[in-house]
Amino acid sequence: MTIAISTLARELKEQGKDIVSFSAGEPDFDTPRRIKEAAIEAIEAGFTRYTAVAGIPELLDAVCRKLERDNGLSYEREMILTSNGAKQSLFNLTQALIDEGDEVIIPAPYWVTYPEQVKYAGGVPVIVETSEENGLKMTPEQLKAALTSRTKLLILTSPSNPTGAVYSREEIQAIGKILEGTDVFVASDEMYEKLVYDGTEFTATASVSDDLYRRTVTINGLSKSVAMTGWRFGYLACPNVELVKKMTSLQSQSTSNICSITQKAAIPALLGEVDDEIERMRQAFEARAHEAAELINAIDGLSVRRPQGAFYLFVNIQEVSSDSMQFCSDLLERYGVAVVPGIGFGAEGYFRFSFASDIVTIREGIRRIEKFVQELRA
Ligand SMILES: Cc1ncc(COP(=O)(O)O)c(C=O)c1O
Incomplete structure (x- = not known):
C-alpha cells in the first residue's frame, strides 16, 4: 500500500505535475x-x-x-x-x-x-x-x-x-x-x-x-x-x-x-567525531517538528501530537476519513501531496508526514493539506 502511493507520486511527477513529497524515511541533509x-x-x-x-x-x-x-x-x-x-x-x-x-x-x-x-x-x-x-x-x-x-x-x-x-x-x-x-x-x-x-x-x-x-x-x-x-x-x-x-x-x-x-x-x-553536526541536524528537525505540528493542529479535523523523537508526524484523520489509503491517494491526485497511509503501519485513521524536508516545502505541503481537508468537510 505504501509502495502504491510512492509509485503514483512518481507517475504524476513524470507527467509534469507539481508534487511535494513527505513520504521519505531519510534525512534531507548531506553526510558530514x-x-x-x-x-x-x-x-x-x-x-x-x-x-x-x-x-x-x-x-x-x-x-x-x-x-x-x-x-x-x-x-x-x-x-x-x-x-x-x-x-x-x-x-x-x-x-x-x-x-x-x-x-x-x-x-x-x-x-x-x-x-x-x-x-x-x-x-x-x-x-x-x-x-x-x-x-x-x-x-x-x-x-x-x-x-x-x-x-x-x-x-x-x-x-x-x-x-x-x-x-x-x-x-x-x-x-x-x-x-x-x-x-x-x-x-x-x-x-x-x-x-x-x-x-x-x-x-x-x-x-x-x-x-x-x-x-x-x-x-x-x-x-x-x-x-x-x-x-x-x-x-x-x-x-x-x-x-x-x-x-x-x-x-x-x-x-x-x-x-x-x-x-x-x-x-x-x-567515536563521536561528528556529534556537532548530528546536533545541528537534530535542532533543525526539532524546529520543523514544532512548526509542522502547530500548522497541522490548526487545521479543523486533523490532530497530531508533537513527536518526542524521529522525524515523522503521525496525524489523526479520524474526523474526516476512515480510509487512510483513500485519503492519501486523493490528497496526492488532487493536491499533489504525498504522505503515507497509516494502514501501512497497522493503524487506520492516520497518515505519516515526514518532516525531513526544508521548511518552505513543509509549509506549502501543509497549506495544500488544509485545502484538501476543507474540501472533504464542505
Ligand atoms: C525504525 C527503523 N528501524 C530500522 C530502519 C532501517 O534502517 P537502515 O536499514 O537504513 O539502517 C528504519 C528505516 O526506515 C527504521 O525506520
Whole structure:
C-alpha cells in the first residue's frame, strides 16, 4: 500500500505535475564531511578487499565504545555484528531466532518491515494495538495479555517510526518486569536514538536492568542520525555469543562483510567525531517538528501530537476519513501531496508526514493539506 502511493507520486511527477513529497524515511541533509573524508582515505589506501564477516576489529571496537559512552553498556567484540543497514541486522535476527509458528509481539503502529520479516522467517506477528491515551505506546498489561508459551521475541522501537513516541526508563522497566522469568528476547530498535526533542531522554532498553541486558538484542545504525542511508551501515549488539555466531554465519553465507569503505567511514561517527553536526541536524528537525505540528493542529479535523523523537508526524484523520489509503491517494491526485497511509503501519485513521524536508516545502505541503481537508468537510 505504501509502495502504491510512492509509485503514483512518481507517475504524476513524470507527467509534469507539481508534487511535494513527505513520504521519505531519510534525512534531507548531506553526510558530514569528516565521514566522506574517511571513506576517501580508505579508497586511496586501497582498503577495498573482503574483511572479516562481522566487521574489522577497529570497527567492532568503535561500536563497543559507542555503546559504552552513550548508553553505559559493556560489550565485547564477539557480541557485535555489523550489517548492511539495521534492516539486515533485524533480518539476521529474525532468521536466526524464529522457528515455524513462533510468535513475535509487535506494538502497532509499527515500522512496516517488522511483520514482513517475521512472516518470512515462518513466525507469527502478534500485533498489539496501542491508543493515543497511552501515547501510542504498549502498556505492560497489554504485553502480559499478548504473551503465550510460543512468544519468542518482542520488538520495541523507541523513538518510534511512525509515531515519534519515546519509551521512558520507567516504562521500559515495567515492560522488563513482565518478561522476567520468560525466555522471550527483545529486539530494541534504537535507530532514531540521537533524534529526540524538547529535552526527551532516550533510554537504551539493555541499560535498564541486568535481566533486560541479557535478553536484549540492540539494533542501531547511522542511517538516520548521521544522514548515511545510502552507505548501508547498521549493527546489533547481543551478549548471547552463540546467537551472534549463528547470525554471523547466516550473513557469511548470504552477503558477507559490509562494504569495506563504509566500515572505515562509520568509525569517526561511532567515536563521536561528528556529534556537532548530528546536533545541528537534530535542532533543525526539532524546529520543523514544532512548526509542522502547530500548522497541522490548526487545521479543523486533523490532530497530531508533537513527536518526542524521529522525524515523522503521525496525524489523526479520524474526523474526516476512515480510509487512510483513500485519503492519501486523493490528497496526492488532487493536491499533489504525498504522505503515507497509516494502514501501512497497522493503524487506520492516520497518515505519516515526514518532516525531513526544508521548511518552505513543509509549509506549502501543509497549506495544500488544509485545502484538501476543507474540501472533504464542505
Ligand atoms: C525504525 C527503523 N528501524 C530500522 C530502519 C532501517 O534502517 P537502515 O536499514 O537504513 O539502517 C528504519 C528505516 O526506515 C527504521 O525506520
